[in-house]
Amino acid sequence: MTKIKLLIGRDDPGLRERVQAASDRIEVVTAEQLKEQPGLLGELEIVYGGLGREQLPRAGKLRWLQTGGAGVNGLLTPELRASEVVLTNASGIHAEPIAEHMFGMLLMRTRRLAEAWDQQKTREWRGYAFGENVGMLAGMTLGVLGVGAIGGHSARVGKGFGMRVIGLRRTGAPHPDVERMYSQDERLEFFRESDVVMNSLPLTEGTRHAMGWDEFAVMKPAAIVINTGRGGTIHTDALVAALREGRLGAALLDVTDPEPLPEDHPLWTMENVFITPHYSGAHPGYWERADRIFLENLRRYLAGEELVNVVDKREGY
Amino acid sequence: MTKIKLLIGRDDPGLRERVQAASDRIEVVTAEQLKEQPGLLGELEIVYGGLGREQLPRAGKLRWLQTGGAGVNGLLTPELRASEVVLTNASGIHAEPIAEHMFGMLLMRTRRLAEAWDQQKTREWRGYAFGENVGMLAGMTLGVLGVGAIGGHSARVGKGFGMRVIGLRRTGAPHPDVERMYSQDERLEFFRESDVVMNSLPLTEGTRHAMGWDEFAVMKPAAIVINTGRGGTIHTDALVAALREGRLGAALLDVTDPEPLPEDHPLWTMENVFITPHYSGAHPGYWERADRIFLENLRRYLAGEELVNVVDKREGY
Numbered sequence: 001m002t003k004i005k006l007l008i009g010r011d012d013p014g015l016r017e018r019v020q021a022a023s024d025r026i027e028v029v030t031a032e033q034l035k036e037q038p039g040l041l042g043e044l045e046i047v048y049g050g051l052g053r054e055q056l057p058r059a060g061k062l063r064w065l066q067t068g069g070a071g072v073n074g075l076l077t078p079e080l081r082a083s084e085v086v087l088t089n090a091s092g093i094h095a096e097p098i099a100e101h102m103f104g105m106l107l108m109r110t111r112r113l114a115e116a117w118d119q120q121k122t123r124e125w126r127g128y129a130f131g132e133n134v135g136m137l138a139g140m141t142l143g144v145l146g147v148g149a150i151g152g153h154s155a156r157v158g159k160g161f162g163m164r165v166i167g168l169r170r171t172g173a174p175h176p177d178v179e180r181m182y183s184q185d186e187r188l189e190f191f192r193e194s195d196v197v198m199n200s201l202p203l204t205e206g207t208r209h210a211m212g213w214d215e216f217a218v219m220k221p222a223a224i225v226i227n228t229g230r231g232g233t234i235h236t237d238a239l240v241a242a243l244r245e246g247r248l249g250a251a252l253l254d255v256t257d258p259e260p261l262p263e264d265h266p267l268w269t270m271e272n273v274f275i276t277p278h279y280s281g282a283h284p285g286y287w288e289r290a291d292r293i294f295l296e297n298l299r300r301y302l303a304g305e306e307l308v309n310v311v312d313k314r315e316g317y
Numbered sequence: 318m319t320k321i322k323l324l325i326g327r328d329d330p331g332l333r334e335r336v337q338a339a340s341d342r343i344e345v346v347t348a349e350q351l352k353e354q355p356g357l358l359g360e361l362e363i364v365y366g367g368l369g370r371e372q373l374p375r376a377g378k379l380r381w382l383q384t385g386g387a388g389v390n391g392l393l394t395p396e397l398r399a400s401e402v403v404l405t406n407a408s409g410i411h412a413e414p415i416a417e418h419m420f421g422m423l424l425m426r427t428r429r430l431a432e433a434w435d436q437q438k439t440r441e442w443r444g445y446a447f448g449e450n451v452g453m454l455a456g457m458t459l460g461v462l463g464v465g466a467i468g469g470h471s472a473r474v475g476k477g478f479g480m481r482v483i484g485l486r487r488t489g490a491p492h493p494d495v496e497r498m499y500s501q502d503e504r505l506e507f508f509r510e511s512d513v514v515m516n517s518l519p520l521t522e523g524t525r526h527a528m529g530w531d532e533f534a535v536m537k538p539a540a541i542v543i544n545t546g547r548g549g550t551i552h553t554d555a556l557v558a559a560l561r562e563g564r565l566g567a568a569l570l571d572v573t574d575p576e577p578l579p580e581d582h583p584l585w586t587m588e589n590v591f592i593t594p595h596y597s598g599a600h601p602g603y604w605e606r607a608d609r610i611f612l613e614n615l616r617r618y619l620a621g622e623e624l625v626n627v628v629d630k631r632e633g634y
Contacts, residue, residue, distance in 0.1 A: 096455035100453065111418050132599075135600075161417065260444070261442055284453055
């Protein structure tokens with residue numbers, strides 16, 4: 001009986017054991033082995049991470065590709081889209097960490113905590129210098145851009161803080177923690193209303209430059225934009241211009257376009273910009289949670305059942 | 318008719334006008350005037366800020382003292398305690414800003430945002446360096462120490478983040494957003510359970526060193542302590558020892574003992590300490606909200622009604 005060759009991209013002996021224990025029909029291939037025998041690429045049936053888009057054309061027997069992250073825009077070549085390969089991701093496990101990251105960046109800005117952190121290094125107690133110009137979330141309008149797992153949890157947290165929560169969602173379908181949901185047609189109204197925009201959009205044909213010249217043009221001059229989705233959902237030149245011209249309060253970015261951000265990019269040094277290098281989804285127990293999805297899918301695959309977390313390759317998420 | 322002399326400590330012409338408009342029985346005294354004519358001190362009947370504890374013994378006609386803040390430990394001399402002067406404060410208006418400040422400090426720590434802020438200055442994109450050792454609030458146990466307006470709002474926010482919220486309250490009386498409330502007798506159990514302690518206690522005889530050697534001894538080695546109450550509610554030496562010996566994860570302090578913290582104090586430079594100089598209560602519209610309480614009380618005072626926000630001088634808050 002031909003074995004099912006399964007690539008595990010991560011070097012994790014415990015995971016290898018658990019995968020192997022799932023069935024003796026499986027033959028685990030490690031990233032190391034693939035490097036030594038590149039010919040194995042054409043024999044892989046299942047891949048759990050560790051494959052770049054440039055390798056996909058030579059993975060002729062691939063039937064199922066599971067990623068360890070959520071965004072799949074980097075993998076979705078026209079060929080993969082057109083193929084019968086099933087693409088699954090780890091969407092859902094990022095809701096809490098990314099929402100926490102966004103509120104952390106936001107509060108660091110509104111409470112002037114970065115300035116206090118710099119000030120601590122001088123060992124000087126300057127209480128009255130900090131009391132001015134702090135902002136308060138309670139009473140602000142939080143605009144959740146993309147109301148999936150991350151956006152939904154962010155809405156719940158925002159409500160806890162006493163923010164008024166509005167959302168923008170293609171379908172305009174309601175969400176229990178979103179007071180008013182805007183549809184795509186009403187998007188400028190959504191941006192006009194928001195004091196804070198939390199963007200956790202995936203990058204698809206429909207979301208590229210979801211925030212561009214038109215959107216920044218209607219936003220409040222003190223509004224704060226947070227992006228933990230994909231850099232390309234924001235038109236970088238339009239963002240930089242809005243910040244430069246005082247038409248936007250701040251940009252707090254975990255993702256950028258281009259990414260990584262080149263050393264000479266103006267965003268690095270702009271006064272109202274805070275950058276974290278694309279780690280908002282990281283959290284303790286990340287791989288346990290991602291592996292749980294993969295192992296459940298492996299069980300389903302072997303049993304001929306439908307997989308969970310299947311990406312709609314046409315929609316791109 | 319003798320006028321009611323009323324000191325307004327803040328130089329705010331708009332407030333003076335509103336106070337004067339409340340009744341022509343009132344004669345407003347400004348801080349400036351008091352400085353020029355110190356004899357006025359003995360004629361004041363009402364004071365809204367601007368009086369130090371050392372001046373109190375000479376304010377012989379004082380009947381009502383309203384503060385602009387919440388903590389009154391700095392004013393509560395034995396003489397004031399024994400006197401018939403009614404003491405009122407602005408407690409309640411600090412709930413949102415202080416809860417926001419505490420969660421900002423907490424997330425800055427768990428999401429490693431201070432390190433990212435320092436890193437941004439080098440213009441280097443080091444994504445993988447940050448993915449490790451981040452913490453996640455969801456699933457952690459939040460211990461709310463002192464469940465008043467601030468603690469109650471913090472409990473609500475913590476619940477929104479998916480934390481398990483426990484509380485410590487002298488009476489042990491329940492609160493809708495606190496899953497389990499501990500009483501004073503069970504306090505070591507409360508500290509043993511908490512991953513994060515948010516302390517917003519007032520400083521009274523009963524709360525001095527509420528967190529001391531015994532409490533730190535039972536806490537989890539990774540636990541995070543946040544203090545926005547009063548510095549003296551924590552035994553500083555016990556805190557420093559726990560941090561030094563790796564028995565505590567971090568201390569995030571908006572208040573310290575002593576305060577201001579002297580330049581050579583070890584807390585300034587300890588790796589796991591973040592200090593903001595006592596401004597967690599600041600927020601936009603602070604004085605509008607504080608003045609609203611004072612003006613309502615002034616209306617009540619003139620009408621002979623009972624005042625709101627009266628401090629129990631024996632309890633100290």
